[in-house]
Amino acid sequence: MSLAVYGWTEERRRAFAAFQADGLAPGRVVGEHRTHYQVATDNGELSAVTPGRVRNAAHLRSELPGVGDFVAVRPAPGEGNATIEAVLPRSSALIRKASGKETPQLLAANVDVAFIVTGLDGDYNLARIQRFLTLVRESGARPVIVANKADLAGNAADIVAELTAAAPGVAVHVTGARAGSGLGELVPYFDGNRTIVLIGSSGVGKSTMINQFLGRAAQETQEVRGHDSRGRHTTTHRQMFLRAGGGAIIDTPGMRGLEVWSASEASAPDFSDIEALATDCKFRNCGHKSEPGCAVRMAVAAGELDAGRLSAYSASGRR
Ligand SMILES: Nc1nc2c(ncn2[C@@H]2O[C@H](COP(=O)(O)OP(=O)(O)OP(=O)(O)O)[C@@H](O)[C@H]2O)c(=O)[nH]1
Ligand SMILES: [Mg+2]
Ligand SMILES: [Zn+2]
Incomplete structure (x- = not known):
């Protein structure tokens, strides 16, 4: 070695x-x-x-x-x-704001290409993908969008068109990781022993894709919830693997409420934690009061978000 x-x-x-x-x-x-x-x-x-x-x-x-x-x-x-x-000095660094804290957290370093993985099932959410794009653009790595679970998509072509319009210049690939379809298109990104990281929500198929690239069941995978396609946070720590044909690939735990770290952030009232969580709400115009599938109130219930902060946010009239 x-x-x-x-x-x-x-x-x-x-x-x-x-x-x-x-x-x-x-x-x-x-x-x-x-x-x-x-x-x-x-x-x-x-x-x-x-x-x-x-x-x-x-x-x-x-x-x-x-x-x-x-x-x-x-x-x-x-x-x-x-x-x-x-x-050693990093050629790129994916950094997010640690959930609920004012500290930056390193997700992966020296990454050449970041696959932003989304599901073409009920998981698909353009606002969330745009947050991932911001994260990758700030990192110095090259973003690539991978729209997975093509077999479950009724409207893959519409979604690809929407993504292409929203992210000009970013390659969009459609895959079916479970069956292995479309993955061949992604192999050239490993050329020259490059490092690729997979990021995205839980359950989009990141670990399934890793296992396909490695040709073995290196990572555990788990069925998503039937009613809303959400994953079960199966992968719990970041791990890098070498690919036999060259290159390295990093699996990461599914992120919810992704917040982008920016050293130049304004010090105006900062509700970015709540805004990040809100991208996971079932309804785009969710008021975080009594709507079903409200990710913000779920975070409060789970003790991840202070109820007082949600009140302050509501009072600020931002939502
Ligand atoms: N129908 C279908 N299911 C898929 C596809 N790719 C992955 N899955 C399934 O989606 C479920 C979640 O896949 P995982 O690979 O565990 O997802 P993950 O992104 O690693 O999730 P976390 O580790 O929780 O972040 C598993 O049951 C996979 O078999 C696909 O292309 N089509
Ligand atoms: Mg996983
Ligand atoms: Zn909500």
Whole structure:
């Protein structure tokens, strides 16, 4: 195994030179867990932690290592253990506002292409796709829209036309990941050992697609709810896989209430958390009072959104 297949380029090697002199080894974060990271290196996979000194030096949470980061690691006592001493400069970074918090959260780093996956079933929602597009455009990665579950779509052509008009210049592909249809069109995006991340709501078929690209059941998948096509949040952590034919692919947990992090955000009353949740409401003009399928009130019920914030939002007249 060599880091080259993970996209370790000459430019990255140069950025690493100073750490090399310090006796550190290069690696790429492939998995992020509650207690540790999985880091791929030229000598196999290591289980790594960030020392307190490294965590304290970070001004923002998004500066800490995340999946896709190239890092400098120091082997630690114990078989296969290491510490992450530094994060190398990122060529791109997908960052969102952590739900309910004012802190930026890194979703994936050094991604070349982001597949924004949507279902062509009851999941389809243009406003939500536009939020994902903003996230990807701010990241430096190239956005590509993948409209999945073609077999369940009565009006795929209409939706593709709507997407093409709403996102000029962004490629739109139609796939049926369960049966494997249309995936061949996506393979060239891996050329040159590029890194692809899949983002989208829960249940759109991200993990199903990953399994198809890998040719094995690497990720668990689960049926969506029958009445509204919503997923069950099956994937719970971000994980990168190598594709046999070249390139790397990152699976991510389905996002709800996606908020885009912008360092230049105005400090005007910020209800972006509620506006993000509202894109998941069943009705586009939902007043978040007693409408069925209201994602905002569901978030309050689930303890994810403070009821006081919803009152303040309603009182502000924004909705
Ligand atoms: N009919 C149909 N079902 C599909 C297709 N692709 C995926 N599915 C199904 O959709 C369900 C959800 O798929 P997953 O791959 O688990 O979705 P996910 O996006 O990874 O969801 P999270 O991990 O919760 O974010 C599964 O039952 C899949 O079999 C498709 O093209 N057509
Ligand atoms: Mg999944
Ligand atoms: Zn609502």
